[in-house]
Every structure is written in structure tokens, then in C-alpha cells.
Amino acid sequence: MSDDFGEIRPKSVPLSHGGSESKAQGLEQSAATRRLGLIAALGAAVVALGVVFFVVPDLVAPPASTPMATTPDAPNAPSPASSTSDSELPPYQTLLREQARQQAQDELARFVELQLTLEDQMQVGDWGMDDYDLAKTLATAGDEEFLQEEFDASITSYKAASAALTMLIATGEGLFEQAMSAGWAALDARDEKAAQAQFASALTIHPKDSEAQRGYRRAQLLPEVNVLMRQAKNFELAGESDSALAVYEQVRGIDRDTYGLDGAIAETRRADVRNRVNAHLSDGFSALERGRLPAARSAFGAALKLHPGNAVALGGLEQVTEQTTNTRIEALRQQALAAEQAEAWQTASDRYAEVLSLDGNIRFARAGRTRAAEQARAALALSNIAAAPEKLSSKTLFAEAEALLAQAMNLEPRGPKLAALLAQTQRLIEAYRHPVAVTLLSDNETQVTLSTVGQLGSFERKQVNLRPGAYTLIGSRDGCRDVRQQIVVRADMRPIEIRCVERL
Template sequence: MLESGQILAGRYGLSRRLADGRVTEAWLAHDRGTGDECVLKVLVAGTTDERAAFLAAARLQQAIRHPRVQPCLAVHDGTPAFAVFPALPGDASRLRGRPWTELVHVLRGVADALAALHAQDLVHRDLKPANVLIGDDGEPLLADFGLAARVGDAAALAGGSPYSMSPQQREDQPPASADDVYAYGALAYELLSGYPPHYPVAATELVPGGEPAPFAARLGAPAALERLVRRCLAQQPQDRPSAAEVADTLRTLAPDTGAVPSSAERRRVELRPPPASEAPIAPAWRPAGEVMPEPSALRSEGFRRGLMVASLGFLVALAGFVFFGLPRVVAQRGVASTTPLAPASTPAAAPAPRPPAPDLQKIAEAQRAFDELRPVVARRFESLEVRGAGRWDGEEYARGRRQLADADAAYGRREMAAALELLRASDASSQAAEKLAAPALAAELVAGAAAIEAGDALVARKRYSEALRIDPDSARAKRGLERAGTLDEVRRLVAEGAAAERDGRPDAAVAAYRKALALDRDTRAASEGVARVQGQAAESAYASAVSAGLEALARKDYAGARTAFERAGRLRPGAPEVTEGLAQVERALGDRTIGAHLAAAQAAEREEHWSVALAEYRSALVLDRNLLPAQQGVEHVEPRAMLDAELASYAERPERLLSSEVRAAARSVLERARAVPSPGPVLKAQMAAVERAVVGAETPMRVALASDNLTEVTIHRVGRLGTFERKDMELLPGRYTVVGVRAGYRDVRRQLDLLPGREAPPPLTIRCEEPI
């Protein structure tokens, strides 16, 4: 967190925070290198993509050289990243309602700046009063290139200011210079009339194709200027003039004498007592962006205010003397020097009562409360605008903005009590709008999930991006945006797996499904496909073994039949088909007695063929259900047969042990195996094989990664590795996706397969080398 007094880059000392947004903060700072005041725009949060976008916008502004574009003095790509700008008194917001002769100079300068941008195929895309700064000389400077993009760039960031976005920008169409011309018309409309177009209708309630209401400049304006503004606000891009044409038209309206008075000129105060007929002097709110007066100016201002108050008291005393003391003096002198006059036919009219003097203390208290609360409310509305509140809460948000504008208007009329009441109402509306963020976020997440299920990557990205605007820390929105980025490829792989299934190619189907799961582990269709294909393979193997056993019986190949049924028994222990098949084998032999069954069972036990032994004991019980040795043999052999089948399943399919749940089940089986007294060589070999497979699945393997120290490297399900030239690390066996990101270059993605029991793969190189 940034704090006053902190030094950035060993040069810039932070003085005070000017504004804050979702991922950036603006600070007034002191440049130790030059001794000048400057403004730092600091990136304090955000994703890797947002950092890249911030630096790209700052460098773009730094590269533009034009007298009407705010210069970017430096860009620092460190921690934190920030850009340096000259400190300026304020922005064009304080010019609302000024005479058109003052505004035309500002509008012409902005049009010149836009024309220069458009000549380079650049679009600003966020023109509004707050992004037009006014220098000490009264000249306008175009600022904030955070949304700037090339003409026609379909990958440009979405967004903009609700009241100044063109219909095409609101529909997320590719950037065009006509978007800036529309925003320019909205800027001129607001400065001349005092309110933005369509005011007070909320931006979310705008009807496509709807024309703004006709406006009237507060102090009048030429008809040609009003026609020009209306042309800029045309709904169709082809009906709007170019920025160069706008600038040329403005030059024909007035000579270059309409510059906004400089801050030094605005601070000149003429000391003279106010006439008795005028309203008492009330403090006036000054925009947050204006430079604060020096201590000497404050002392001078205090002297002036004291002089004004003394003058006002003198005038009140003088009026009292005129109305009460002077008539008595005149009457006494008239009696001493003249004879009494005859009474007039009509009595003299009594003087009109004077209105009560305003309570200056209450006015001052209201102004102080207004000045303290307004920056808080303004910052909250700026945050709501960045979070897209105009889209998900048009009513409270629009009401609050109207109340804030009305409060500023009342302040300008010096109606302090009314201004404070309106400001407090605006504060309440902004807080009410903030409370609606949670349900709006939930709705966007639900819509994004529905788009993922429907396979619409474009809608999913849009919904999850809106969710991140509302809550930049939403883990669900970030995960959803990741899934949307791979959705098209995942759907292609799932379709490829389904086609392989239909064609009877189970191995290809499983491979395609697993590739889809490597890109998006939450793809239900892929996980269900893997389980389905593997289940079908096991079922097919079991059916094949049973069928082979029955065919061997038909050929009277009893040894082959027994082998086939035993194989089926290992795939599905205790299955009735296996038991019946083995029984048929024994009955077919004809000459076997109970003793022979018992002997065969005991021989099978010694050889640790537990399923054969179990079948022999059960065959003996078929002949004599009360035979105690056979009953005891079943009780002893059946658990070993099940244990033998479980161990065999893990040893024959070790890839199953990559799952933590399967490894836990395997350990449980091993514990049961270790509890067997006097284990034989077959059991020991099975236990050793399963233990090796479990340990191999849990033993990290050494992996070497090579990069260029410029690419940001991330391993999915592992984490962000940052930039490096070579990194050696250990990873558990499995399949990993390695992604490289570098600003200005196309992302790269590599697959890393680590299989237990195999040698470590060669070093994997991950570099972004293809410029965008």
C-alpha cells in the first residue's frame, strides 16, 4: 500500500493521494531530480494482462508529441509500475456552463489533439471532461490513454464512459475514429449546457438510435456551433464529421481569443465592500484538481475577508443611524429654527422592513461539510463507473449522479444548505448502488457458467469480464475467464474423443479426452468420457474372457476354460458368471471326487492361485454342502482371492495411481496385505509392485525449464514462475500445461508429461518469440 512520504524509483516522493481506481492510484509527488511537482499514476493491483495494458497505454502517450496532448514524462516498469506526468491545476469539469467564447478555445484544442491521433490511426475511446486537463496557461491537454487502441483492433479493451460512448462502442464494435467524434460531441454538449447528452436518463436505459434532447447553452451560443455538436452526436458514424473538420469549423466561429483564464488570473481578488443590495458573500467550492493557494495567499485572503466583514458591519450601523438617529436630529433642529408646519394631509410612509441578515456561520459550516464530503462521494462514483455500475444499477447510480450535479449547481449559486442536502442524498444513492454489486456479480457468474455450458466462448468472456469489473478479486470470475479462453479448443477435443468412441477407437478417445482435461480440468464431458471409455474397455475384456471360457468348454479344453474364467475372475472378483464357469469346468471333468477338489484347492493355495482354490472349495461344497474342510477353505481363501484381485488391478494398471483417491485405496489394500501372516512369494511380488507404483506416483521428478528472462512463465496447477533463463524444479508425475506470456508477443503453450518409472524428459524451452 502506498503512503505519503514514500519514495518511488529513488526519485519521486509521494505527497498526497489525488484519486484512486480499481487498479491504479494518482499521487501528487515531488521530483527530486528536477525539484518540480508532478503527478504519478501508479499500478497498485491487477492481473498480468492489466499490467501489460497499463504500460502499453503509458508508453503510447509518451510516444505522442503534440501540444494539445498531456506529455508523459517517464514510464517505470518496476514494482510498482507507474507513469509520470506534469502537475496541472484541474480538468474541464469546472468549465461546465461557461460562455461559449471561453469554451470554443478549449474545444478547438481538443479537436486538434483528436485529429492528430486519428492521423496516426489511433482512437482515444474515453473522451470526457475529466480527461481534458487545463494547464496554467488555460490551454487544454488530452489525457488518459488507458483505452486507446488502433482503428479496427478487435482485441481492444472493452469499456468507456457511459454518457460519452457512441452506439457502436456500446455494442463492442471495433474502434473507429467516429467513436471519438461522438464522445467529442458529448463533451461539447456537456460543457455548453452543463449536463451530458440524454441527461438525466441512465446510460443503461438509452434506446439504440435515440437522439439526445436539443440543448441550449447556458449563456447562448451560435447556431453553427449547436449544429456542429448535433452532427458529432449523429447515431450513424458516416453522418459525423472528422476531427479535422470540427477543428476547421471552430476556427471560423471566433478568433483565438477565447482561452480559459489562467489559474493566476482566476485567483486575483478585487478588494471592495459589497453593496448593501447584493447577497452576502459566501464561500465557493473549488474543484479538487485546482492548485491550493500558498500560505501568504491564505493570510491575504483572511485579511480581505476581515475587511469585508468590517465593511458590512459599518454599513449596517450606518443604515441604523439613517433610519433611527437621523430623523430625531432633523426633528430637533426643525423645532428650534422654524415654526411648526401644518400637518400633512397624509402620513409619511414607514420605511420597508429589511430582510434578516444571513447566518454566515451556518453558511460556512455547510460549505465546510460540503467540501469534506464531496471528494468522498466523487471517488465512490469514479469507482462505480470503473466497475460498470451504469450497466448493472442504472437507477440508483443515475439518481446519485443527477443529485451530485444538482448539488454542484446549488453550490455554484451559493445555496450551501441545499447543496449539502443534495450531496448527502447523492452519497446515500451511491452507497445503495454499491450494495447491488453482489447480486450483479452473481448474475454475471451464472450467465458466464451458462455460456460455458452452451459452448459460447465470446459470451462467456464478456460475462466473466463484466464480473471482474464488478469484483476484480473474484476467483470464480478469473477461473471462468481461463475456461473461456480454452473453451473452443476443449470443445474440439471433446468432439474428437466422441468421434473416436463412435468409430471404436477407445485409445484415441481417451487421449483426446485427457488433452481436453489438461486444458480445462472442470470439463464434465471429458471426465465422463474417460470414465465411460475405460468402463467399456473393462467390460469388454471381462465379456471376452467369459466368452473364451465358454468356447473352451464347448471344445472340451478344460484347462483353457479354467484359464479364461480365472482371467475373468481377476477383472470382476466374485462374479457369478466366473463361479458358474469354473463349476462347469469341474463338473465336466467327471472323474473328480471331493478329495480331488480339496487336493486341487490346497495345491492352488500353495501356488497362491486363490481364485482357483476358491473355485475348488466351492466345487466340493456343491457335492456336499456340509463338508467342513470345504467350508473352512472358503472362509480362508475368499479374502485372499479378493486381495489378490485388488493387488493385481493396481499392478496391471499403474496409471490409475496418479489420482490421490486411488493411491489412498491402494495403501489400504497394502496394509491388509502386510497383515497376512507368512506371505508367499506371489503376494510379496504383488506388494512390491504396487508399492513401487505408489511411490513412483508420489516421487517428484526433476524438470528443467529454459526461457529468455523476458517471458512470464506459469505452470497450470502449480503457479507462476516469473521470468528466468533456466529453472530446475521437481514436479509430481502427471501432465502439466506450461504457458509463456510476454507483452507484445504471442503467448506460447507447451505440454509436459511426467510418467512414473520413466526417465526425466529433456529440458523444456518456453519463449515468446513471435511478435504480435
């Protein structure tokens, strides 16, 4: 008997998208919550449909069959259902039917996703309610067609509903952008009413948009901002820059993004600078007329600090310089010559350098600075030789000292201090020019090394010829601690012993 009946299969039903009016009232719910609700509704619908197909037939007794229905003479009686069961269709037709059913469900899901996006991000209101109702009507038609298993028709209806929602969203975004653009323009023009109206219009579409909310708040501040901006401008016209800047700062505290605020502040500051520059210039020329040159220079300098490159201030400084430079240069020249007479060469060099800082082309200052520098270098080098003559034991340093002495002998003028240094250096060079015979005593086991000479080896007695000066003897021997001895070579010096005796 089982072969006489086809398998009863539950039909998929569309997701419910009715009750959109109540969803529109609950915009505060998140999109995730709405999706969960729709999934739950879909599950409930499937369960209910399963009950209809599987449970109810078992609970309700079948109606009494007519004799004709139970007789073998009527084996092909029509089914109560008006449509053909899937089990009565060929396999390929069944597959196409299931594909159409799935495509219809996919189109419905797309519509629901668009609906969730619209209700979560926008508030339709008066601007698009008719179009929204039309989209829902198309979706409802798709539902009815789906339940009648007219899947191709339901696909068309769902697509039309999705297209209507897509167009509605695009229209809303366009209106929103238009209102926002007009709102910002009204803010820049400081048009109170227009700015408030445009941002209010934008908020009817996107009530949660942070930029629209910010624009609306700024529009509400415009009346106070406009009063203060006019007040600041009046202060500017009266030349009261400080007062104008103070009012502009009040505006900044209310709405720092006020259009033109930064430019107005910058212009006021420039005007304030111009006023102060003119005041300094007036003070400078007044001081110049009275011969108060330091005060004049200070005033012109203050003007240039506020306005670098100001031609009037630069001209004033030139006049000050013309009256003071010659006197200053002559005074510095006399100071430099006096320092040369006293052989205070560094002081003389400093005075000449001061002259050149005033005018780098003055010849006497350039020649004097060169002369003073040469004298100062020679005096320092000769003094260093006299302070450490033992360094002349080095052949290299001795040669450098001779060359330095030869150069210093040609310096002019030769004052008493330079002459004394030259004589002292000559004596030292002569004294250190000739080697001295030095006798070294050891134990024939200690290896001896002499600085600037090298290894001398082991010996009991050795004589070496050394230039007068300071040397270092180093002794080393296996099993003993090394010894190091400083010696100063002079004429007629006693023999020097060096040996390692302290055991390790």
C-alpha cells in the first residue's frame, strides 16, 4: 500500500516582513537584535508548517470514504490538493522547482537586509513613507505568491521590493547630503534660520548622525556668535585691537569652528602689529633728533622685531649707525694700539675684531688682527717650551722648537716680553742640542727598555748618549715584578741603576 501514496514534504515559507510599522518605532534596537528576531520567526513558521503536515493529519480522523472512492473501479480519483505534488513531478522539474523556491527565499533575504539597513540607519518619516509602503506592498505580494508556490512571480515581486528600497535609501542619502551641504553653507554665512532648518531636515533622515547633530548644535549658537562678531568688528574699527581680540576669544570659546574667526583674529593681530610698529618708529626718530642714539637704536630694533625687514626701521638704523660707527671705530683702534704697546696681544686682537664686526673692510683692523694673532701664538708657544724644557729630549719636539724660534725671531714689533722669551728659548735649545753620556747599571738578567730609544737588553753596565730631558726606564725579568723609573738627563749626572729584585 505504501507504493500508492507519495511522501508528504513540508513547504518552505517566506520570512515575515510584516509589522514594519512597529519596527520603525523601535529604531533604538540594534540591527543584530532584528536579525535574531527574524530568524526566530522563520524557525517558528517552519515548525508550524511541519505540524500542519505531519501532526494534524494524525489527530483529525479522515472523512468517510464514499463507496466510489474505495472501489477498485476508481483507482485514479483526483487529489484534494489543487496543485501537483512534488512527488508527482519528474526529477528534473522537481529540481527546477526547488531552485526557484531557494532563489525566492534569497531575494526575500536581500529585501529583509535592505529593510533592516533602512530602519537601523534612517528615519523615513514624511519624505519617503509612500515609497516605503509601496516596497512593503510588493514584498507582501511576493509572500502571497510564494505561499501559492508561484516562485517565479514571487522572485519578481521580491526583486521589485528590493529595488524600491534601494531607490528609497539612495533618495534619502541624497536628501541628507543636500541638507548637510546647505547647512554647512548656512553656517559659513552665519545664517541662523537657514542653518537650523537644514540640519533639522538632515536629522529627520539620519537622527543619529554625529555630524548632523554637531551642525545643529552650532546653528543654535549662531545668534550669540553673530552678536559677538559684530561687537569685535566695531572694536577693530575703533583701533581697539586688544578689546577686539578678547571678544574673538569669547567666540572661540563658544564655537571654535566659526567661519572667518581665524581670519578675523589674524587680521586683528596684524593690525595690532602695524600700530605698534608705527609707535616704535615714531619713538626712534624722536630719539634720533635728540641725539639719544642708544634709545633710537632700541626703538628701531623693536620695530624690526615685530616687522622684520621694515624699510623705515632699517633706514633709521642706518642713520644711527652713521653717527656712531666712526666714533666707535676710532676708540677701538686706540685701545688696540695701547694693547700692542703692552704686548697684550689677545686684547689687541679682540679690539680689532670688534672693529671688523662694525665694518669688515677696514684695512688697519684686518692687518692688526693678523699681527696680534701671530704675536699671541708665538708668545704662547715659547712660554710652553720654557715651562717644560724636558720635552726637548724628543727629536721631533726639538725640531719643532727650533722652527718656532726661527719664525718668532722675524716678528715685529719685538717688545721686551717677546725679546725675553726669545732669549730664554735660545738658551734652552742650545742646552738640549748636545747629547749627554749616561751610564746605566744592571744585573745582567733584567731586560731594560728606554723610552724614545727602545730595548737595551740585559747588561751589567751600559753607556748611552741621550739628549737632555725626561726619560722612562723599564726593567723586566722572569719571576720578578717589573720596575719603572723616571729619569731626567742632565750634564755630569751620576750612574743610574735599574734591576728587578722583587720576586712574584
